[in-house]
Amino acid sequence: MNREYFITLLEYDNWANNKIAKVLVNQEEIPSKCKILFHHIAAATDAWLSRVNNTERCFSNLFEESSPEDIIKMLNELFCKWIDFVKEANDFDKLIKYKNTKGVEFENTLSDILTHLSAHGNYHRGQINQLLRQNGIEPATIDYILYKRQ
Numbered sequence: 001m002n003r004e005y006f007i008t009l010l011e012y013d014n015w016a017n018n019k020i021a022k023v024l025v026n027q028e029e030i031p032s033k034c035k036i037l038f039h040h041i042a043a044a045t046d047a048w049l050s051r052v053n054n055t056e057r058c059f060s061n062l063f064e065e066s067s068p069e070d071i072i073k074m075l076n077e078l079f080c081k082w083i084d085f086v087k088e089a090n091d092f093d094k095l096i097k098y099k100n101t102k103g104v105e106f107e108n109t110l111s112d113i114l115t116h117l118s119a120h121g122n123y124h125r126g127q128i129n130q131l132l133r134q135n136g137i138e139p140a141t142i143d144y145i146l147y148k149r150q
Helices: 003-025 032-053 068-088 110-134 144-149
Strands: 095-099 105-109
Touching: 003 032, 003 068, 003 110, 003 144, 032 068, 032 095, 032 110, 105 110
Parallel strands: none
Antiparallel strands: 095 105
């Protein structure tokens, strides 16, 4: 896998986050769990960035209810930071040593972390879409292939 592949994954992730945000922001009432999951996507994106480049995290809590407007602003900022990081990365097979939120040490390749980041966001956006549909709100259409078709 190469730099362009991971940039595409990050761009897709950002596109999908913005599509979800548009649905959330345009609703008078959305389930609290949707706000918590959207916050979690941003908090986890931030946590992984802090792990790979040894910086402080912006979010102290992985799960809390936040406004979609605030979260998408942060996600767009994190997207720019991730793009900058990937553009400067030289070795996607490099092992990254980090501690999880419980303080347990692990190491994974940068490519594994970037792949996880994309899969993690997709998983939680799917949960948000399911909750929206269950509450009578049309979910965002965020399939990767739709992103590639535009």
